[in-house]
Amino acid sequence: MKGIRVWLSAAVLSIACPTLSLSAGQGDGSGVPDRRQRVAREREVRQQRFSARIDSLVSSGEFQFLPVSMMWSPRMQSQIIDGYYYYVGIFKEQLQVHMPVVVGRALTYNAIANFDTDSLSGYRNEKNDTGWKVSFSAEDETGTTYAFVFTIYRVTGRAVLDMISDSNLIQYTGTIVANDAMPRSADPAPPMKRGASGRLTPEND
Numbered sequence: 001m002k003g004i005r006v007w008l009s010a011a012v013l014s015i016a017c018p019t020l021s022l023s024a025g026q027g028d029g030s031g032v033p034d035r036r037q038r039v040a041r042e043r044e045v046r047q048q049r050f051s052a053r054i055d056s057l058v059s060s061g062e063f064q065f066l067p068v069s070m071m072w073s074p075r076m077q078s079q080i081i082d083g084y085y086y087y088v089g090i091f092k093e094q095l096q097v098h099m100p101v102v103v104g105r106a107l108t109y110n111a112i113a114n115f116d117t118d119s120l121s122g123y124r125n126e127k128n129d130t131g132w133k134v135s136f137s138a139e140d141e142t143g144t145t146y147a148f149v150f151t152i153y154r155v156t157g158r159a160v161l162d163m164i165s166d167s168n169l170i171q172y173t174g175t176i177v178a179n180d181a182m183p184r185s186a187d188p189a190p191p192m193k194r195g196a197s198g199r200l201t202p203e204n205d
Contacts, residue, residue, distance in 0.1 A: 047155070054154045054176070058132045061125065062179045064089045065150065065161055067172040070109065072102045079108055081172075088148070088161065089179060094118050095138050097146075099163065101170060113163075115140035130154070152176060 057063040065088040071078045081100060089096035096116050100109035123136040131154040137147045147164040161172040 050157065051154045054131070054152065054157055055127075057176055057178060058125065058134060058152055059127075061123075062091055063176045064179055065159055065172070065174055065176050067099065067161070067174040069174075070100065070170055070172045072168060072170045076171075077107065081109075090134075091179060095120055097138075097140075099172070101163075102168060113140065113146070 067081050067086055069078060069080050083100065086099050087096070088099060094116060095118075097113050099113045101111050101113045102109050103111045117138050117140070120136045120138050124134070126133045132150070132152040134150040134152065135148065137145055139145050144165055147162075149162040149164070151160040151162075153159070157175050159174055159176050161174070163170050163172065
């Protein structure tokens, strides 16, 4: 009989313990909606800050466009841009352009549009329901005129640049950032000097 009582006690405990554990884990659930609302509100605030930052960058007239992909006519071929140092920098008194372009009927970008100018023509900056439209034109040192049309989406931060010349239409997709100085680590060919040890190091180090 003693053995039977022990066995019955163990059986009762094996049934009761999971039930107790499950009940303790469930709780009343009263805090779950509050947490979800708080997290949702935090996401909403972050999104508002992000959109406000995009608005501030574009309305200031100073930002950099960083491309990640490009398409070009006449067949609108597309390619991922694998160089991390291409950009268009818009400053209040200067435009800096260092962008991959396609010359001729090449299957990949095969040249670089690389110029600075302090003369922008027809600058327009318009806000719409989805974001911004920024457009202007500029000439490089050879006299080639480029038209720049930016379409910038304030919710996602996506930016599209149509860069148009007499010979080509290239559309770039990327994003915009503030006009901070480019870090040396992003410079593909920084100025170098030879130190006392004979090793080459960046001049600014």
